[in-house]
Amino acid sequence: MDLSNLPLAYWLLLILAILFGCILGYFFGRKTKGSPMKDQLQSLEQANSALRKELENCMASRRELEHSGSPEQLPFDPVSARKALGRKVTQDDLKIIEGIGPKIEGLFHNYDIKTWQALSGLTVSKCQEVLDSGGNRFRVHDPASWPMQAKMAAEGKWKVLSRWQQEHLHGKL
Structure with a gap:
């Protein structure tokens, strides 16, 4: 088959169809591909935030215990x-x-x-x-x-x- 005999309009139509398909594929692929990663990132950030709050509470408790002074020492027996x-x-x-x-x-x-x-x-x-x-x-x-x-x-x-x-x-x- 000799492709040089096809009219210019067919070539332009083929190029536009390929270009349109690439653009649609890019947007649909980007939208579905990034969503699970964004969800996972968001859940990890929430977990990280909760752990940071727990760490701050632990550090505050530790400082409170340190500032309360040493416990009374029992008399030596x-x-x-x-x-x-x-x-x-x-x-x-x-x-x-x-x-x-x-x-x-x-x-x-x-x-x-x-x-x-x-x-x-x-x-x-x-x-x-x-x-x-x-x-x-x-x-x-x-x-x-x-x-x-x-x-x-x-x-x-x-x-x-x-x-x-x-x-x-x-x-x-």
Whole structure:
């Protein structure tokens, strides 16, 4: 078939039909293609907004707790501590924490951390910083559980502390 014999009007009509089809396809494809993505984006933005509000509420609660002051510390009871741990315990003796010995206790004292309450308020990274200040010989120690153990001691939860120390040898979580 020889296409050169077709009149010019047929060529123009064919080009216009193709152009019109492309334009219609573009608009219909764009409208249906973008809609599910827009819906998904909108739902994710709503979820993000809800999570941000929840985070703000949590942060506000945390600030409120921090500003309310430290909870009243229970009076130290050496009899119940000795009964639960099986050894003599003096108040704010950091060595009862599994993994802390006399030298590490000295490092904490250098940072003015001398009570169970003070140790319980530290982050693990701060405990690691205290250890690092002592040099390479303290590198083998893992302070991950020390604030938690100190909190148990500060709250007078001697049986819980004793059970935890028996279940977790060498203070490892």
